[in-house]
Amino acid sequence: MNAEPMTSRLYPQTIVEHERSLPGEAQVLVSAGAWVQANDVVVRGQEPPSVRVIDAAQALAIACDDLPDCLLVTTGQEVHAGQALAATGFMGWRIVRAPVAGRVAEIAAGRIFIEEPPRPIELRTYLPGQVTRVLPNRGAVIRAAVSRIVGIWGVGGECYGPLLLRTQAPTQTLQWTSVDGGCRGKIVVGGLCLDTRVLLRAARVGALGLIVGSLAEHLRARAEELGLVVMVTDALGAVPMAAPVFDLLAHNEGREGLLASGRTSPTPVLPALNIPLADLEGPVDAPAERPLAVGDRVRLTRAPHLGAMGCVQALVEQDGRTWVKVRLDQGRATLVPYRNLERLG
Amino acid sequence: MGKERKHHMSENKAEEAYLLIDVGHVLTHAAYVAMVEGTARLVALATASTTPTAGGATLLTGVRRAIGDLESLVGRQMLDSAGELRRPSDGDGHGVDGVVLTTSLAPPLRVALVGLTSDFSLDSAFRAASVPHVALVRTVSLDSATRRWETEDLQALVEQPPDVVVLVGGVDGGPVAPIRSMGEALSAAYSVLPENIRPAIVFAGNERAHKPLIAAFSGVADLRLVANVRPLAHKENLGDLRSEIAHLFYRRELSQPDELRALGQWAGANVMYDLDATARTLRFAAQRYGLSQGVLSFDVGGSGTRMLLVPPQGAALTWAGPYGTGSGLAALRQMGDPTAVIRWLHYPLSWAEVWDRLSNVEVRPAGVPQSDEDWDLQQASTREVLRRSWLSARTLWAGHMPGGQAVASADMLIARGTVFSHAHTPAQAALMLIDALQPAGVLRLALDWGDLVPGLSGLAQLNPLAAVQVFDNDALFELGTLVAPRGSARAGSKALQVRLTVRGETRAELTVRAGSIHRLPLGVNERGRLELYPAHGFDLGMGRRGHSGVAEVRGGELGIIVDARGRPLVLPADDTDRRAVLEAWQREIEEA
Numbered sequence: 001m002n003a004e005p006m007t008s009r010l011y012p013q014t015i016v017e018h019e020r021s022l023p024g025e026a027q028v029l030v031s032a033g034a035w036v037q038a039n040d041v042v043v044r045g046q047e048p049p050s051v052r053v054i055d056a057a058q059a060l061a062i063a064c065d066d067l068p069d070c071l072l073v074t075t076g077q078e079v080h081a082g083q084a085l086a087a088t089g090f091m092g093w094r095i096v097r098a099p100v101a102g103r104v105a106e107i108a109a110g111r112i113f114i115e116e117p118p119r120p121i122e123l124r125t126y127l128p129g130q131v132t133r134v135l136p137n138r139g140a141v142i143r144a145a146v147s148r149i150v151g152i153w154g155v156g157g158e159c160y161g162p163l164l165l166r167t168q169a170p171t172q173t174l175q176w177t178s179v180d181g182g183c184r185g186k187i188v189v190g191g192l193c194l195d196t197r198v199l200l201r202a203a204r205v206g207a208l209g210l211i212v213g214s215l216a217e218h219l220r221a222r223a224e225e226l227g228l229v230v231m232v233t234d235a236l237g238a239v240p241m242a243a244p245v246f247d248l249l250a251h252n253e254g255r256e257g258l259l260a261s262g263r264t265s266p267t268p269v270l271p272a273l274n275i276p277l278a279d280l281e282g283p284v285d286a287p288a289e290r291p292l293a294v295g296d297r298v299r300l301t302r303a304p305h306l307g308a309m310g311c312v313q314a315l316v317e318q319d320g321r322t323w324v325k326v327r328l329d330q331g332r333a334t335l336v337p338y339r340n341l342e343r344l345g
Numbered sequence: 346m347g348k349e350r351k352h353h354m355s356e357n358k359a360e361e362a363y364l365l366i367d368v369g370h371v372l373t374h375a376a377y378v379a380m381v382e383g384t385a386r387l388v389a390l391a392t393a394s395t396t397p398t399a400g401g402a403t404l405l406t407g408v409r410r411a412i413g414d415l416e417s418l419v420g421r422q423m424l425d426s427a428g429e430l431r432r433p434s435d436g437d438g439h440g441v442d443g444v445v446l447t448t449s450l451a452p453p454l455r456v457a458l459v460g461l462t463s464d465f466s467l468d469s470a471f472r473a474a475s476v477p478h479v480a481l482v483r484t485v486s487l488d489s490a491t492r493r494w495e496t497e498d499l500q501a502l503v504e505q506p507p508d509v510v511v512l513v514g515g516v517d518g519g520p521v522a523p524i525r526s527m528g529e530a531l532s533a534a535y536s537v538l539p540e541n542i543r544p545a546i547v548f549a550g551n552e553r554a555h556k557p558l559i560a561a562f563s564g565v566a567d568l569r570l571v572a573n574v575r576p577l578a579h580k581e582n583l584g585d586l587r588s589e590i591a592h593l594f595y596r597r598e599l600s601q602p603d604e605l606r607a608l609g610q611w612a613g614a615n616v617m618y619d620l621d622a623t624a625r626t627l628r629f630a631a632q633r634y635g636l637s638q639g640v641l642s643f644d645v646g647g648s649g650t651r652m653l654l655v656p657p658q659g660a661a662l663t664w665a666g667p668y669g670t671g672s673g674l675a676a677l678r679q680m681g682d683p684t685a686v687i688r689w690l691h692y693p694l695s696w697a698e699v700w701d702r703l704s705n706v707e708v709r710p711a712g713v714p715q716s717d718e719d720w721d722l723q724q725a726s727t728r729e730v731l732r733r734s735w736l737s738a739r740t741l742w743a744g745h746m747p748g749g750q751a752v753a754s755a756d757m758l759i760a761r762g763t764v765f766s767h768a769h770t771p772a773q774a775a776l777m778l779i780d781a782l783q784p785a786g787v788l789r790l791a792l793d794w795g796d797l798v799p800g801l802s803g804l805a806q807l808n809p810l811a812a813v814q815v816f817d818n819d820a821l822f823e824l825g826t827l828v829a830p831r832g833s834a835r836a837g838s839k840a841l842q843v844r845l846t847v848r849g850e851t852r853a854e855l856t857v858r859a860g861s862i863h864r865l866p867l868g869v870n871e872r873g874r875l876e877l878y879p880a881h882g883f884d885l886g887m888g889r890r891g892h893s894g895v896a897e898v899r900g901g902e903l904g905i906i907v908d909a910r911g912r913p914l915v916l917p918a919d920d921t922d923r924r925a926v927l928e929a930w931q932r933e934i935e936e937a
Contacts, residue, residue: 004394004410024539051503051537055496064493064526108533109526110493115537153708217697217704236708237701302712303702303719340712 003315003322005289008343009233009299010244011148015286016274017132020123021139024048032134036125036142038160038256038276043139046118052100057110059096060088064110073112077104085112126160126258128276145284146274147252149233149245151211154261154271155220156229159187159208162256163249163275167191170213170246176201183207187259187273189249191241196222203228209259211249211273213241214307229259231271234299239307242299244344249273291315292343298326302340309344310334361442361808362434364415364423365800366408366612367619368395368448368605371647371671371710372763373404374796375411377419378804378815379438385811387819389418390795394711395450404450404604405611430612444612445803447619449646451605453480453665454594455507457544459531460486461514461523466550469574470513473549473583475662475742478594478618482507492523494530503534509593510544511586512558515551517576524550525557532561543567545593549574549586569593583660594618617803620644620651620663625802627655627759629816634757641755642798643734643778645727645762647671647710650734654742654755664738668730670723670764671710674703677729688916689725689780691927692718713767720769724777727764731781754886758784759821761793766822771902772934775824785831785912786886787875787896790824790903823869825901830883832890833911836860840909841885842878847871857909862933865907867900874898875905883909906934 026045030036057064070086073079079098087095098114105115129144164186166178174190176197184206193199193212199222202210209229214237223230233245257275262268277284292298296312310326313333317323322338362379377389391414396407405428412423422439425431431440456479460467463486474481482505485498502510510531514524528548535543545567548558555570562568571585609616627640639656649669654662667676677685683696686703694702702722706712714720760778768774775790797820805812830841840859845852845867852873853865867873878893879885887894898905910930917923 048539048542049537051534053496053500053503053534055494058493058496105537106533109530111496111499111530111533113533113537217701220704232708236704301705301709302715304716306705337713337715340715 003291003338005291006343007150007287007289008345009150010242010248010344011146011287012248012345013277013284014146014148015284016127016144016146016148017286018125018127018129018142018144018274019135019139020125020142021135022121022123023138025137026139028134028137028140030131030134030140032131032140034131035129036131037128038124038126040125041122042125042142043123045121047121049118050116051105052102052114052116054085054096054099054112054114055110056086056096056112060086060094062088062110067107067110071107073104075104075107078102079104079114124160126158127274144274145277147248147257147277148275148287149211149231149248149273151231151233151271151273153215153220153232153236154230154263155224156209156227156261157264158258158260159229160256160258161185161187161208163187163189163211163253165189165250165253170241170243174198174212179205179207181205187211187257189246189253191246192238193219194238199223199226199228199230202226211259213245214239229261231259231261231273235301235307237306242307242309242344244297244309292324292338292341297344298324298341299344300326300328300336300340301342302337305334305336360434361811362421362438362440363443363445363804363807363811364412364430364441364612365445365797365804366411366447367796367799368404368408368446368450368608369646370450371395373407373411375408375415376795376797376800377415377421377423377441378811379419379434384818385808385814387795387797387815389415391415391418404608408608408612432613443804443807444614445617445800445807446609446612446614447617447622447799447803448605449619449644449651451478451616451618453478453618453620454509454590454597455480455482456509456511456590457481457483457485457502457507458511458513459527460512461492461527461550462486465578466513466515466573466575469581469583470511470549470586472581472660473574473586474511474590475660476587476590476621476624478621479590479663480665481741487523487527492526494527499530499534502531503538506535506538506542506544508544508597509590510546511590512546512548513550513574515554515573516578517552517573519551519553521551521554521557524554525561528554528558528561532565536565545569547571547586547589547593549589552576587660591621614803617799619799620653620665622799622802623761624653624655624661624663625805626798626816626820627653628657628661629802629805630757630759631655631657633816636756638754638756640757640759642759642793643731643761643782644793645670645730645734645760645764647673649673649676650730652734652738654738662738662742664734664741666734666737668733670706670727670730670762672707673730674707674726677726677733678703678707680733685729686722686725688923689728689927691721691924691931693920693924694718694722723764724768724773727762727777728781731777735782754786755784755788757789757791758782759791759793759798761796761798765792766794766796770935771822771824772931775827775903775906776931776934779827779829779906779908780914783829783912783914784827785829785884787826787828787877787898789826789899790901790906791821792824793820794822795819823899823901825864825867825903825906826875826898827906827908828875828877828885828896829908829912830879830885831912832879832883833913833915834859834880834882839880840883841880841907843905843907844876845905846874846876855907857907859909859911862906862908862910862930864903864934864936865905867898867904869901871900872897873900873905903934 020042022045102114102116106113127144133141167190172191179201203226213234310328314325365376393410434440642653765774841857881891884890
């Protein structure tokens with residue numbers, strides 16, 4: 001039997017190779033082999049500049065060649081928003097103003113190009129560990145020991161902060177009334193999120209992010225609009241969080257973790273939560289890919305048992321496809337296509 | 346393109362074995378082609394998940410897995426203990442003599458077209474740029490009165506610079522000033538951006554404008570000058586521009602130190618963009634079968650759908666869009682029409698349930714349908730994905746068809762995608778195609794069931810005879826010939842009379858009622874003669890409505906499919922009636 005290897009979605013202890021890099025030219029502040037702490041800045045750079053095009057000739061109703069005679073600024077000059085760039089007419093009544101602050105980068109073909117000031121960016125490690133590799137002018141890769149949960153859908157960028165549970169069980173639905181001022185600066189954890197008010201409240205009180213077992217499908221767009229960092233661990237719809245996932249989060253309540261949506265990577269990846277390990281229990285290995293084996297804890301990813309948990313009893317080849325006999329936690333056994341399972345642990 | 350890769354090939358091409366590998370966003374397919382009784386045949390197929398390029402994994406991991414499955418299936422070793430390819434093949438059949446690599450992972454070249462006016466040169470540039478490896482991101486014509494850029498267009502090209510900007514305009518010897526002004530504005534805009542994100546500029550217009558444009562773009566952008574696409578108002582020359590665009594595409598791919606390049610080096614093969622490769626194979630098919638209207642091909646993947654219309658001669662038209670059966674369901678969801686998928690369902694699911702299930706498919710595209718409801722849902726969503734894709738492609742292609750050919754006409758439809766090759770029955774696959782695209786006339790239907798079509802064009806470079814043999818024997822799963830008159834009538838009234846004759850003998854005669862779909866028996870590789878007598882109001886494309894005719898046809902797994910359900914296809918508004926009709930049509934097409 002040639003079942004495909006798969007990594008687990010859940011690791012109480014594992015090693016990650018954590019890349020911190022910026023897309024453009026950047027200043028790398030660490031060296032290979034160095035040990036770094038969570039709040040150390042690894043790389044410093046700038047966002048790509050934004051350019052505004054102002055059709056000054058058209059605004060002034062003049063020919064392109066006449067613009068130089070009407071200019072009130074020169075190339076290279078810094079301007080503020082609203083500043084007059086060019087004027088014509090009686091007493092200069094026809095004026096073109098800068099829509100934003102910036103630098104006059106170019107004047108040509110009847111147009112004025114304003115370059116907005118680039119914003120500085122700093123990336124912190126967030127995961128303490130050792131720098132294994134420096135990426136010249138881009139960043140570094142840090143090897144860190146963590147507890148790790150990989151989700152199925154995420155939105156937003158990344159955030160780093162302490163975990164706070166706001167449901168007592170993985171089957172409970174997060175209520176908007178439980179998202180209060182105590183959630184400010186925290187990553188809020190709940191079983192299910194089915195109410196848009198939860199998202200609104202989380203954004204309003206300043207929660208850093210949200211980890212839920214499931215999110216109502218129609219709330220995805222809202223989460224994106226609000227700019228929250230959200231990770232869904234199990235499914236879209238109304239599906240409880242898998243018990244092992246909830247247990248790991250509960251075990252780490254109060255500890256800080258790095259929640260990344262995966263959307264901002266150069267190659268989009270799955271969202272993940274990495275919690276630096278405080279105390280190591282035994283040797284810690286990098287996540288290993290291997291086929292499912294008898295005894296593995298698995299989660300079913302398709303109807304009719306979407307989100308159900310179970311245990312692998314057997315792997316079966318049938319009609320050229322691999323099927324898995326799973327004993328569900330509810331008691332009954334069912335045959336599931338191999339591709340419709342995820343390993344947890 | 347790219348560096349010539351040498352690999353040892355045995356003296357005797359007749360004994361060679363090849364690997365055809367196609368790397369997609371979700372799945373990697375590997376095919377093993379070897380000689381069977383002197384003829385090149387597809388021996389085995391394997392599929393593995395495409396491994397994401399993160400966390401230490403590489404594309405090569407998924408490729409090696411797929412090849413490992415092939416080894417198990419055929420009992421031959423293709424990889425050595427280090428995971429490297431064994432070359433060449435030996436007397437025991439172990440090893441391979443050549444590898445073909447195709448992929449949809451290489452993103453298409455993002456191209457913007459800019460012309461002085463919206464017709465002539467811009468139309469020609471559109472035709473030149475309508476090649477498989479190009480995604481047209483913007484088409485700009487300057488203001489007709491002032492010949493100046495609209496600020497919105499210039500701002501868009503600055504905010505999201507494409508890979509290439511193609512400038513066109515003017516016949517040779519015509520006025521230069523508007524072209525110079527066009528170039529100067531663009532050059533000024535791009536001079537502000539960092540060098541590494543400035544696009545390449547290709548000028549394919551009035552040759553008198555070369556010097557001013559060289560001056561305008563000097564020190565700003567990589568300016569490439571090619572022959573005018575419209576040297577004279579009535580003359581078109583697309584070849585130079587098309588070649589330059591292809592060169593820029595492959596140059597970008599080869600210059601990036603990424604997974605694909607590493608994969609190509611491991612395989613000792615140039616990586617071919619799969620749409621490009623597919624177009625070459627389809628052109629061969631159009632020529633081989635004498636298809637004057639060409640081949641229309643659909644590749645429905647998880648992350649998107651691609652379409653090609655390939656005539657036997659001349660440029661292919663392409664379209665690539667975001668509607669797909671995996672992560673591409675997001676684009677369908679964003680259309681905001683929850684009933685779109687429901688109308689094709691046999692099972693009574695609410696729209697909320699439908700979109701919950703489809704959303705989970707979207708975020709877990711590698712899964713497979715498990716229950717009958719899930720299969721039904723997959724096929725319903727595929728119909729909608731195809732329908733939306735076809736509408737978008739037709740809109741883009743309209744007005745750019747050579748010789749005024751109607752966009753909807755082609756002699757053959759070829760579909761590719763797991764959703765077709767894994768349908769429970771060929772009839773289900775055929776019905777998905779017919780319902781979504783609603784083709785009319787007489788045309789052949791086939792599936793690229795093994796994802797071989799892209800790889801065959803690469804195999805043709807290594808061993809042309811082998812490629813032809815595999816194409817003739819193994820590449821296509823012939824569903825049959827579709828006969829579908831345009832028009833509609835009251836359900837149950839006579840729509841069409843059909844007589845099928847095989848080798849001079851009448852095999853079947855049928856009166857087809859409006860609103861129904863039937864099959865006539867004509868096997869794979871069988872040929873027959875169809876006499877067609879459409880009722881008044883129905884048009885088979887044989888002259889005018891109600892005009893009868895004769896067609897020489899080929900059979901297939903489903904024989905001849907006669908579809909008199911009407912064009913356009915109208916579904917009952919009532920849910921129960923609609924499900925009953927869908928069930929009836931499914932039964933009718935399954936019955937021989």
